[in-house]
Structure formats: C-alpha cells, structure tokens
Amino acid sequence: MSDAPVSEELIEQFERDGFVVVPGLFTESEVESFGRAVDAAVADRSRNDQRALHERSPYEQSFRQCINLWEDHPEVLPLTFHPKISEAATMLARAPALRLWHDQALYKEAGGRYTEPHQDQPYWPMDETNTLSAWIPFDGSTRDNGCMGYVPGSHRVGLRRFVNIFTADEQVKILEDPKIEGVPPVYVEVPRGSVAFHHGLTVHMAGPNRSGRMRRVHTMIYFRDGATRTKPYVHPSVDRPGIKVGEAISSDLTPIVWPRAIGDWPKPPRMPLTPVLERLNAHGALPTIK
Numbered sequence: 001m002s003d004a005p006v007s008e009e010l011i012e013q014f015e016r017d018g019f020v021v022v023p024g025l026f027t028e029s030e031v032e033s034f035g036r037a038v039d040a041a042v043a044d045r046s047r048n049d050q051r052a053l054h055e056r057s058p059y060e061q062s063f064r065q066c067i068n069l070w071e072d073h074p075e076v077l078p079l080t081f082h083p084k085i086s087e088a089a090t091m092l093a094r095a096p097a098l099r100l101w102h103d104q105a106l107y108k109e110a111g112g113r114y115t116e117p118h119q120d121q122p123y124w125p126m127d128e129t130n131t132l133s134a135w136i137p138f139d140g141s142t143r144d145n146g147c148m149g150y151v152p153g154s155h156r157v158g159l160r161r162f163v164n165i166f167t168a169d170e171q172v173k174i175l176e177d178p179k180i181e182g183v184p185p186v187y188v189e190v191p192r193g194s195v196a197f198h199h200g201l202t203v204h205m206a207g208p209n210r211s212g213r214m215r216r217v218h219t220m221i222y223f224r225d226g227a228t229r230t231k232p233y234v235h236p237s238v239d240r241p242g243i244k245v246g247e248a249i250s251s252d253l254t255p256i257v258w259p260r261a262i263g264d265w266p267k268p269p270r271m272p273l274t275p276v277l278e279r280l281n282a283h284g285a286l287p288t289i290k
C-alpha cells in the first residue's frame with residue numbers, strides 16, 4: 001500500500017477534467033479544529049464590518065473573502081501549509097515543487113448569492129499555467145449550501161478569459177464562449193474531510209447558499225516554483241514583496257509548500273501593504289501589517 005495522498009487514477013482524472021475530489025485528507029478532529037480556527041480568524045478580520053448582506057456589493061454577497069490568514073492568524077498556518085494537502089497538490093500538478101500563491105477563506109453566508117462562472121488564472125499576473133487551488137469545505141459542500149460547479153475539460157481548450165466578477169459584470173458570459181459552449185457544468189458535492197482541487201484555467205462557479213447556515217470554506221492557491229511575473233497589474237502576492245515584471249515570483253510571502261520538511265513551518269513575513277492595497281482593503285480582506 002502506498003502512503004501517497006493521491007492515486008495515479010485521481011491525477012489522470014484531474015488532468016482530464018480540470019478538477020478532482022480527493023477523499024479523506026483530513027481527520028475528523030482536524031476538520032473540527034481547523035474550522036474553528038478559520039471561523040475565529042474570519043470573525044476577527046471582519047470585526048469592523050457591520051453591513052448586512054444586502055448592503056454589500058454583489059461580489060461580497062457571494063462570499064466574505066479573507067486572504068492570507070496564515071500571516072496574521074498563527075492557528076490557521078498549519079492548515080494552509082498542511083503537508084498532506086501540499087503533497088497532494090504537487091502530485092496533481094506533476095510539479096517538482098509548488099509555492100503558495102495565497103490562502104483565502106470564502107465564507108458564503110446563509111442567503112449568499114451564487115458565485116459567477118470564471119477562470120482564476122486571468123486574475124494572476126503570471127503566464128505559467130501550472131496552477132491549482134485546494135477548496136476545503138469544513139462542513140462538506142452540497143447543492144443546498146453552495147457547492148462548486150466545474151466545466152469539465154475547460155482548462156485544456158485554450159480558453160483564457162478575464163471575467164470581472166468583482167463588479168458582477170453580467171455582460172461577460174464565459175459559459176457561452178465557443179470553446180466550451182454546450183458543455184454543462186458538473187456540480188460536485190464534497191464530503192467533510194475531503195478536498196476539491198481545480199486547475200487555474202478550469203471554468204467554475206458555485207451555487208447560492210439556501211441552507212440557512214454559513215458555507216465555511218478555506219482555500220489554498222498554488223503555483224509551480226519558477227514562475228515569473230509577466231503582467232504589471234495589481235496583486236498583493238507580488239506587489240507587497242516588490243516583484244517586478246520579468247522577475248521570478250519567489251519571496252517569503254509565497255513560500256515553497258512542497259517539498260518541505262515536516263514541522264518546518266514558514267515564518268510569516270512582516271510585509272506592509274502598498275498604498276494602493278491599503279485603499280482596496282476596506283473590510284479586512286487582506287492582513288494589515290504595520
């Protein structure tokens with residue numbers, strides 16, 4: 001029997017479909033304690049936001065987004081750098097080494113709106129597409145609470161299209177793009193303790209939360225070590241460490257997650273936000289490091 005967290009069959013499934021659910025990556029007690037840690041971190045980040053759901057922007061009605069909780073909430077760090085998840089991601093990417101792009105909690109409130117179909121990669125200022133996300137629903141995800149839907153194979157058709165989900169731009173209908181038109185999304189319920197992975201180019205979305213309870217999700221985004229910044233547009237993962245276009249994306253803000261010795265946890269860097277990011281950070285989406 002192999003100790004590897006993912007089988008060759010699951011890797012091939014990921015390569016074919018652009019998403020896969022890997023079962024049993026967490027123990028029950030880990031799900032319980034990590035869920036509590038992220039709950040507390042999200043509550044802390046959003047402590048100054050008194051707005052009701054309907055008072056928020058459409059994007060914020062899809063979920064509350066708290067980025068890089070590993071930096072300012074030490075109890076989240078062992079989740080973001082969980083060796084089993086890091087190793088599984090590296091195997092799925094068939095990469096020699098992966099770095100963390102960033103982590104984020106995505107908490108979809110009861111009554112929260114659907115998440116618009118999009119690809120992740122166009123939001124990131126790098127051309128290399130060996131990227132993927134781990135999506136961890138602490139209570140499991142269902143059609144009722146806003147599970148994810150994926151367009152199978154959409155990462156392999158040469159589609160790379162920016163969808164402005166930040167302003168809920170209904171003009172851009174990526175599902176009608178000729179490259180994937182007619183391929184229905186597959187909605188996937190993820191059991192508690194399992195992790196869903198999707199490729200950075202996979203078109204995906206999530207349903208609304210009709211469950212009456214918060215959909216509690218934590219995610220980690222990974223990219224292959226050696227990628228370079230190829231675009232100038234604003235992103236905290238490269239702007240905070242001052243990485244310029246043409247430079248390798250390697251800093252203490254995006255540490256190697258795997259291979260990494262067990263127990264060798266990355267040290268959160270003390271990198272302040274840039275003035276532009278300070279202005280964008282109205283509701284605790286980013287850590288404030290002074």
Ligand SMILES: O=C(O)CCC(=O)C(=O)O
Nearest residue numbers: 106115120133135206219
């Ligand atoms: O959780 C959601 O509603 C959307 C998640 C997503 O788009 C992502 O993890 O890339």
